[in-house]
Amino acid sequence: MKYQAEMxxxxxxxxxxxxxxxxxxxxxRAAGRAVFILGLEGFADPAVVAPWxxxxxxxxxxxxxxxxxxxxxxxxxxxxxxxxxxxLLDLRPDAEGAKxxxxxxxxxxxxxxxxxxxxIRVLTxxxxxxxxxxxxxxxxxxxxxxxxxxxxxxxxxxxxxxxxQVARMLGxxxxxxxxxxxxxxxxxxxxxxxxxxxxxxxGALRRxxxxxxxxxxxxxxxxxxxxxxxxxxxxxxxAAAAGLRGLAFEANATILAEREACLAAAxxxxxxxxxxxPETLKGDCQ
Amino acid sequence: MKYQAEMxxxxxxxxxxxxxxxxxxxxxRAAGRAVFILGLEGFADPAVVAPWxxxxxxxxxxxxxxxxxxxxxxxxxxxxxxxxxxxLLDLRPDAEGAKxxxxxxxxxxxxxxxxxxxxIRVLTxxxxxxxxxxxxxxxxxxxxxxxxxxxxxxxxxxxxxxxxQVARMLGxxxxxxxxxxxxxxxxxxxxxxxxxxxxxxxGALRRxxxxxxxxxxxxxxxxxxxxxxxxxxxxxxxAAAAGLRGLAFEANATILAEREACLAAAxxxxxxxxxxxPETLKGDCQ
Numbered sequence: 001m002k003y004q005a006e007m008x009x010x011x012x013x014x015x016x017x018x019x020x021x022x023x024x025x026x027x028x029r030a031a032g033r034a035v036f037i038l039g040l041e042g043f044a045d046p047a048v049v050a051p052w053x054x055x056x057x058x059x060x061x062x063x064x065x066x067x068x069x070x071x072x073x074x075x076x077x078x079x080x081x082x083x084x085x086x087x088l089l090d091l092r093p094d095a096e097g098a099k100x101x102x103x104x105x106x107x108x109x110x111x112x113x114x115x116x117x118x119x120i121r122v123l124t125x126x127x128x129x130x131x132x133x134x135x136x137x138x139x140x141x142x143x144x145x146x147x148x149x150x151x152x153x154x155x156x157x158x159x160x161x162x163x164x165q166v167a168r169m170l171g172x173x174x175x176x177x178x179x180x181x182x183x184x185x186x187x188x189x190x191x192x193x194x195x196x197x198x199x200x201x202x203g204a205l206r207r208x209x210x211x212x213x214x215x216x217x218x219x220x221x222x223x224x225x226x227x228x229x230x231x232x233x234x235x236x237x238x239a240a241a242a243g244l245r246g247l248a249f250e251a252n253a254t255i256l257a258e259r260e261a262c263l264a265a266a267x268x269x270x271x272x273x274x275x276x277x278p279e280t281l282k283g284d285c286q
Numbered sequence: 287m288k289y290q291a292e293m294x295x296x297x298x299x300x301x302x303x304x305x306x307x308x309x310x311x312x313x314x315r316a317a318g319r320a321v322f323i324l325g326l327e328g329f330a331d332p333a334v335v336a337p338w339x340x341x342x343x344x345x346x347x348x349x350x351x352x353x354x355x356x357x358x359x360x361x362x363x364x365x366x367x368x369x370x371x372x373x374l375l376d377l378r379p380d381a382e383g384a385k386x387x388x389x390x391x392x393x394x395x396x397x398x399x400x401x402x403x404x405x406i407r408v409l410t411x412x413x414x415x416x417x418x419x420x421x422x423x424x425x426x427x428x429x430x431x432x433x434x435x436x437x438x439x440x441x442x443x444x445x446x447x448x449x450x451q452v453a454r455m456l457g458x459x460x461x462x463x464x465x466x467x468x469x470x471x472x473x474x475x476x477x478x479x480x481x482x483x484x485x486x487x488x489g490a491l492r493r494x495x496x497x498x499x500x501x502x503x504x505x506x507x508x509x510x511x512x513x514x515x516x517x518x519x520x521x522x523x524x525a526a527a528a529g530l531r532g533l534a535f536e537a538n539a540t541i542l543a544e545r546e547a548c549l550a551a552a553x554x555x556x557x558x559x560x561x562x563x564p565e566t567l568k569g570d571c572q
Contacts, residue, residue: 169459173452175472179461186461189475193491201487205479 008033011136012074012128014065015044015054016081020133020140020230020257022048024080027137036072038065043083059083063096066126077123079116079226080133082194116226132225133255140259142231142275144251147263150272152246155210159184160248160274163215164281171219177229180244182212196238203242211245217281218253231273232257233265240269251275294319297422298360298414300351301330301340302367306419306426306516306543308334310366313423322358324351329369345369349382352412363409365402365512366419368480402512418511419541426545428517428561430537433549436558438532441496445470446534446560449501450567457505463515466530468498482524489528497531503567504539517559518543519551526555537561 011028015021015037021044025035037054039046044056053072057065069077093101103122120130134141146152152160159181166179166186176190180202188202199214206212216229229249239247247266254275256262266273297314301307301323307330311321323330323340330342339358343351355363379387389408406416420427432438438446445467452465452472462476466488474488485500492498502515515535525533533552540561542548552559 166459166461169455169461170475173455173472175452175455175465175475179477186459186477188479189456189461189477191465191472191475191491193474193487197487201479201483205477 009075009129010034010036010073012069012072012077013037014069014077014079015039015049016079016083017043017045018081018230018232018257019045019048020080020137020255021045022051023140023257024078024133024136025052027139031136034073036069036074038068040083043081058092060093060097062100063094066096066100066123069128075129077128077130078133078136079119079130082230117223120223120225130225132228134224134228134253137255140255140257142249142251142254142256142273144275144277147273147275148246148266148271150246150266150270152213152248152272152274155183156213156245156272159213160215160276162186163213163248164217164276167215167217168220168281171217171222174219174221177219178214178216180212180214180242182207182244183210185212187212195235199235199238199242199244202244206243211243214239214244214247216247216249216254217276218250224253228253228255230255230257231262233261236262236265236269236271236273240265240271244271246272246274248274248276250278250281252278295361295415296320296322296359298355298358298363299323300355300363300365301325301335302365302369303329303331304367304516304518304543305331305334306366306423306541307331308337309426309543310364310419310422311338313425317422320359322355322360324354326369329367344378346379346383348386349380352382352386352409355414361415363414363416364419364422365405365416368516403509406509406511416511418514420510420514420539423541426541426543428535428537428540428542428559430561430563433559433561434532434552434557436532436552436556438499438534438558438560441469442499442531442558445499446501446562448472449499449534450503450562453501453503454506454567457503457508460505460507463505464500464502466498466500466528468493468530469496471498473498481521485521485524485528485530488530492529497529500525500530500533502533502535502540503562504536510539514539514541516541516543517548519547522548522551522555522557522559526551526557530557532558532560534560534562536564536567538564 011033013021028035037049037052039049039056041056041058055068123130163179163181170176178190178195180187187205188198190198297319299307299310314321323335323338325335325342327342327344341354409416449465449467456462464476464481466473473491474484476484
């Protein structure tokens with residue numbers, strides 16, 4: 001009995017888009033865990049989930065999702081990879097899904113944080129333990145400090161300070177995680193359009209002279225098990241195309257997807273990547 | 287001497303884009319004031335300023351601007367009409383402009399509120415009295431209450447509440463005045479791209495089901511003499527094209543440019559226009 005209790009707990013991965021669900025699966029298996037991926041239809045990349053035991057289900061089919069996770073013996077759950085927040089019409093909940101939605105309640109209609117916190121609460125009540133992807137794939141979590149050859153100069157640090165102030169406000173209102181600041185001017189603020197769309201806009205709105213910075217922070221009320229800010233090589237390339245000089249993000253709470261490719265893209269374009277110390281960020285808080 | 291002191295003070299109008307500078311000029315003249323328009327090059331519409339005594343000057347030519355306003359005997363000043371905030375490179379200040387810029391100081395590099403407050407301070411130090419456009423053209427200032435045939439329903443009021451919360455946060459950070467909310471979800475947040483660009487984006491990001499609302503508020507730190515939120519017929523038409531159901535804005539502090547055309551466009555599209563009572567907004571404040 002003792003040995004059974006020490007068996008690694010089987011990991012269920014509720015997968016949105018991108019390559020991270022596969023990376024989480026690989027890291028969990030390397031650590032001796034069995035894994036099962038529940039790919040969300042329309043978001044999970046079939047090529048990413050194909051190598052692993054998996055099922056594809058609609059987000060609204062919450063009853064089928066929970067049944068599949070139970071049937072495959074998942075004890076721990078990770079939610080990873082972007083999904084587009086559906087309208088209630090898109091959701092078309094199944095019978096069990098409608099009951100769960102009722103339990104999620106008004107939170108489903110509020111900001112993302114409320115929704116995700118409620119989803120985590122419901123999954124926990126169903127007997128699963130929800131953990132953060134960063135607990136499985138620690139090596140993809142961005143550390144503090146400058147990660148690139150290029151260092152931020154005084155103007156960049158000043159723009160980062162302004163960006164941190166704005167991103168913290170946005171986060172407090174549960175609106176978004178990111179903004180672009182150039183020469184003290186807030187060029188763009190991220191709501192649900194996503195970072196890449198915001199970067200495209202910031203490129204069109206940029207002023208002459210010294211380029212700006214992208215700042216992404218975890219929202220203060222955000223559950224790190226649900227929706228960590230993610231930066232990938234495309235983010236870096238889009239930032240470069242928008243005329244930015246670098247990216248600043250919260251260390252220990254940001255996923256650098258394909259880290260080597262991120263650093264290579266940044267170094268090739270002369271951009272800096274700066275992990276901001278969460279303690280310093282807290283100290284700044286007014 | 288008594289009668290001279292009671293002569294209406296001559297009004298200088300520092301004009302950005304749109305039709306409002308002409309409306310301010312007409313209202314001032316109707317009230318018995320002499321007027322002079324200083325049109326900002328690249329922003330002021332030549333057709334709007336043409337009927338009035340005017341000069342066109344670069345924004346950076348602050349020395350020439352102040353000299354022209356003095357030479358034409360302007361005592362009161364109004365700043366009206368949108369300008370795109372220039373980069374320092376675009377600005378190319380003249381000799382006097384460079385001195386003024388030094389007096390504006392660090393505020394020029396911060397948010398809009400700081401910059402505009404500093405510009406007002408400098409103009410006041412130069413002997414002008416800066417007044418708000420809404421003091422000249424009271425009839426274009428939006429009153430409280432529903433102005434249209436369509437009334438906001440409970441879902442719209444709930445979206446407006448969320449929008450007010452977000453817009454107040456944005457304003458406190460001196461980022462922008464507006465946002466779009468649909469079914470509790472913040473679709474888009476306005477930075478420097480302007481309301482029309484935000485509405486276009488919100489249209490592309492909208493979810494199925496009941497449409498959203500546009501909320502525009504005065505920033506808490508905003509000097510009402512500098513930059514009142516403005517809604518025109520194009521704003522209404524763009525909101526309709528984005529699938530919105532209405533616009534909510536701060537009463538007594540929002541300019542409804544071409545009011546009749548705004549109301550006609552809203553009624554034609556079945557949108558509501560709602561002036562939010564500033565006292566109620568203050569009461570909401572947390």
